Amino acid sequence: MNIFDSIIRFSYSRDLLEHLKGLSLNGEACTSQSVYQMVTLIVLGFSIASILNYYFGLFNRPLFSRIFSWLFNVVVVPFIVGITSYSLAVSGVPSGAHCSYLHFFKTDCLLFGLTAFAYTTVLCIVLSTTFKLFSVNNKKVPF
Amino acid sequence: MKNLFIFGIGGTGSRVVKALTMMLASGMELRDVENVVPIIIDPDIANGDLTRTVDILNLYREIRRKGLSEKSSFFKTNICALSDLGNTDKDNPTGEFIFEIEGVKDNRFRDFISFQELDKSNKAFSSILFSDENLNTQMEVGFKGNPNIGSVVLNKFSKTALFQNFASCFNKDDRIFIISSIFGGTGAAGFPLILKNIRSADAQVPRSQFLREAQIGAITVLPYFSVDKNDRTSIDSNSFVSKAKAALNYYSRNVSGNNSLQALYYIGDSAINGQLGSDGAAEQKNRAHFVELAAALSIQDFCSYEDDELSIKDGKVHKPKFLEFGLHEEAGKIKFTDLGKRTRNLIAKPLTQYLLFKNYFQYHFDEYHEDAWAKNGHNKLQTIYLDKTWHKRIAEFNYHFEDWLTEMSNSNVSFNPFIYRNHGDDILNIVVNSPEKKKFLSVNGIEYFRKILNKSEPDFDILPDSNQKLLALFSSVTEQIINSKISL
Amino acid sequence: MRTTVLFFSLIFLIQACTTGNAFNQNGHEETLIPTSYSGTKAKQLTPNTSIKYRIYLDNSYSMNGYFKDGSNFLSTVNKLITHLSNISDDENSICDLNYINNGINYFGNTKNIDIGKYLGSINDFYSNDQKGNRKVTDLKDVLKSVIDSIQQNTVNVIITDGIPSPGLNGQESGTYLDILQNCIYKGVYSKLSKLEFITQIIKCKSGFSGIYINQLNKGIKLEGNERPYYIFIMGEEIASKKVAEFIRKHIESSNFQSSVLFNNSHNITVKSKILLGTGYEIVGNASAMKIHKKNEGTNEVKLRILADYKTISQNDEYLLNFDNYEVTPVDAKITIYKITNIDDPLNKGFTHKILLTIPNLYQNEQVKICLKNIQPEWIKETNTTQDINLSDSEIKQKTFGFQYIVNGFIDGYRERKLIDNYFTLIIKNQ
Structure with missing residues (x-):
C-alpha cells in the first residue's frame, strides 16, 4: 500500500503506475525497487523540510515574511520534486528496464512528475497552515 | 509615594x-x-x-x-x-x-511699579536702583x-x-x-x-x-x-x-x-x-x-x-x-564612554532604547506593516488599529526627541553619543564607537529588530489595546536588542 | 480576502489532479468483462458450524502396507482425524469413525472412542474391533453408500488406496470397472438431483511395506516401496474445502501429488479486465473486447488481463496450469499468476493475472483465451487397467482402475451442468 494508491493522480498510464510500484520484469508481482516509495519519501521529506526551513529554519527571518517568499518556497521545492520524480520514472522507459507487458512513454512520466509537483505543492500548503502557527517571524504568511 | x-x-x-x-x-x-x-x-x-x-x-x-x-x-x-x-x-x-x-503683559516695568505715582523721593530712590532702560523694559518678553x-x-x-x-x-x-x-x-x-x-x-x-x-x-x-x-x-x-x-x-x-x-x-x-x-x-x-x-x-x-x-x-x-x-573624560564631543559610570548607567540604556524605537517608528513602521508582530493577536499594531491621534502624538514627540538630541550634538560642548538617523541595516549601529555585535548565521540590523518583535509580540497581546501593546512591545524589544547587540 | 483566494486555489489544484480532467486518456485501463454461466439449481447445503464429519478408513489387507510406524500415511491420517475431532467438539457437531472393506462398518465417534484405538486396530488382524471382511474391498458399493449418505451439513472423508478388490478373478475385473464407474455416476447424479455437494480427490503418496493385492486377487509383497493413496472429500462446499486445505497445509509437500475438484456450481461469474497501457485503446463497447494498437511498427501485442476466479471451484493447481487454457492463435502464449497482494487496490477484486503475448496480431485478427473445464491429466497418468506386471515406477504412481472411479464422478457432475469453459475472453485488434 502506497500513498499514491490512495490519491487522485494526473492520468498517467496505469502501466507506469505498476512499474513505479516495482512490478518485476516477468510481470508476476511488485518485487522490484519501488519508485513510488522513493518518491513518496521525497515528497514528504522535501515538503516537510522546506516548510520547516521556511517557518523555523533559515527562512524564519523577517526578510522572508512575505507571501512572495512563501510562494517561491512552495513552487521551487515542488518543482525540484517534480523533476526528480520525472527523472526516476523516465529511467524505466527504455525496453528492458521495465516489464515488457507494461506500456508507457515519457509523457506518462511527465504527468507523474506533474502529479508529484501538485501534491508537493498541496502538502506544502497544508503543512504551512499548521506550522505557521508556531513560527516566530512567518506566523502570518501566507495569511 | x-x-x-x-x-x-x-x-x-x-x-x-x-x-x-x-x-x-x-x-x-x-x-x-x-x-x-x-x-x-x-x-x-x-x-x-x-x-x-x-x-x-x-x-x-x-x-x-x-x-x-x-x-x-x-x-x-x-x-x-x-x-x-x-x-x-x-x-x-x-x-x-x-x-x-x-x-506683566503689555506693561513696562515703569508701569508695573507705578513709577509715575511715586513721590519725588521714592522716584529718586528708584532711579538709583533702576536705570531708564530698566524702567522702560517691556516685561512681556x-x-x-x-x-x-x-x-x-x-x-x-x-x-x-x-x-x-x-x-x-x-x-x-x-x-x-x-x-x-x-x-x-x-x-x-x-x-x-x-x-x-x-x-x-x-x-x-x-x-x-x-x-x-x-x-x-x-x-x-x-x-x-x-x-x-x-x-x-x-x-x-x-x-x-x-x-x-x-x-x-x-x-x-x-x-x-x-x-x-x-x-x-x-x-x-x-x-x-x-x-x-x-x-x-x-x-x-x-x-x-x-x-x-x-x-x-x-x-x-x-x-x-x-x-x-x-x-x-x-x-x-x-x-x-x-x-x-563631572565627566569621566573631558571631551569636545561627549560620548557615553566619556560619562561617569553612574551617569552612563542611568541614561545610556533608556536613551538608546527610545532612539531605537523612534527610528523604527519613523523609518520602518509602515514599511513592515505586514510583519507577524504587526498583524498577529487580538490587538494588531498596524497603523489602522492604533488610535489615530495617539499615533500622531507619538510621531510629534519623536520629532521633538530627535530635535533635542540633534541640538545637543550641535552645541558646544557637543553631546554626541548617537548616530541619530541610522536605520535599515544600520538601525542597530546608532551608538558611537559601539557597532552592532554580529554573530555568524544570525540576522542583523533591521532584520534582527523585526525578528525580536515577532518573537516578543505574543507576550504583550494580553494588554487591553493596541496603543499599550505598542509601547510595551517596543520597550521590551529595544531592551532585548541592547542586551544582545549593543555594548553600552 | 487572501484566505478566500488561497482556498479556491487549493480547490482548483485538487480539481486539476482528478482523472476526469482534460489530461485523462479515457478508457485506457479498466475494461470489465463479466462471464456468467447458469444451470439447474438444486437445493443448496446450508453452511453451518455444526457439521457432521464421517471418516471412512479403508482397512482392507492391502492397506496394511501403509500402517507402519512413522509412515507419512499414518501421520497424515492421524492429524486429519485429530483435527476433525477437535473441530467437531461442540454439542451439535460429531465426527464418526468407520471402516470400509466389503461394506461400511461403524466403529464409533471421536467423543467416545480413542483415535489411537481406531488407528491401532487396523494392524491387528484378530482384533475384535475389526468388522467386516478385510479380504474384500468392494469400492463400488462402499462409494455408493458413502455418496448416498451425504446429507445437508455433512462432510464424508474416505481414505483408501483406491484399489477395488471385489474378490473377483482377473477376467471379471475388467467388467467390474465399468460397473464401478456406472455405480458412482448413478450415485452422484442421483444425489446431486437432491442437494449440492462437492467432491475433492486428493492424491498423496506414502511409504509402503506390505502385501499389494492385484486384479487377480493375488498378493505381491512390496518392501520399502512407495504407493499412492487417496482422500475423497464429499459434502458441503465450505466445510469440505476447509478439510482439503487442512490436508494440503499439513501434509509434507513431497507427499502431496495432485488433486481434483468436482462442483456443480450454478453461478460461475468470471470478471476480467484488460489492462491497456499507453499506445492501446478500447474500440466500441465491451461485449467483445476490441482493442486498437495505436503505434505503428511491430505487430507484437503484449497484454495483461486480470481475472476473478473466485466462483470457480477449482484449486490453484488447476487454474495456474496453462494446459487447462485454450489460447488461439496457436502462437499466442499466456502466463498465469495468482495475485498474492490482495490489498493492492490495482488488483482489487481479482484473483489471477494472465500475461498474454501474441507475436503478430494483425488488424481484424482476434485472440481467444478460454479456461476449460476438463479432466486433469494426472488422472489418466495414475490409471492402469492391468496391475499384474507393474514396474517399480508404476507401482509408485499407478492405481488399478482409478480413472473409472473419477469418471464416475465426472459423469455424475457433467449430467448436472453444461459447463465446458469456465471463462472465455475474445480480444480483437481493430
Missing part, C-alpha cells in the same frame, strides 16, 4: 524640564516619585523654549494616558500639571504647566537679564493663586526642586524669592508647616552659553559672568549660607556656546545643550536620597549638600 514639584524658572528652567521629560519618556525613573509636577515660571509666555517644552509636556501626558501599561518602561513616570493633582477626571487632564505672572527687575516682579509670587494652590496640594512627603540660571534675569531673581516664599510661608498659607519643613533641592545653572550680539537683542552675554558672581555672592548669604536648602547643585560650562541672540518671545528658542541634560540628572540625584539624608529642623537644614556634575 510622593509628588515632586519642579519649578523651572526662565528659559533655562524650561529647557531643563524638557531634558527631564525626554529622559522620563525614554524610561529613566525617579525613585519613589509618583507624580512629577512641573511649574514653569516665565513672564515671557511666548518664549520659544517655553512653548516647545509645554508642547512636549502635553504630548508626554497624552501619550502616557493612552499608551502606558505595567509592561512598558517608556513614559513610565506620570507628569501632570499642578491643577491636575486635584482633578478627579484623571483621564482628561487639561491643567497648564505655566505660571502666568500677573501684571521677560526681564532681559536684569535680576533687579525680576526680584521686584516675582516678589508677588506668594500672593498668587498658583502658590496657594501649590501649598494646598503639598504633602509631607513631597519634594520640591527649583531650576534656575544664575546669569539671566528671571532665574537669578526668581530662585531666591521662591525659596524664601516657601521657607517663610506664614500661617495663612495652607499647609505652611509642611512647606517650611519641605525637602527642597535646586540647581543653579552657571553661564554655559553666550549670546551673539545683534540688533534683535539687548542681552549682553559679557555681563553673564559678572552677574553670576554678584548672584553667587547674594546666594552665599541668603540661600546656601542660611541652610535653607537640602541640596544645591551647580553646573556650568566654560566653553563658548553661541546662541543666536534674542530678547525673548518666539525667537528665544535656544539649542538644547548637554548642560541641561546634566541639570536634569540633578533632579534624579535629588530624588535618590532617602528622607533621613535630607533632614531639616525649624526651617534649617541639618547638613545641606552642595554638588557639581
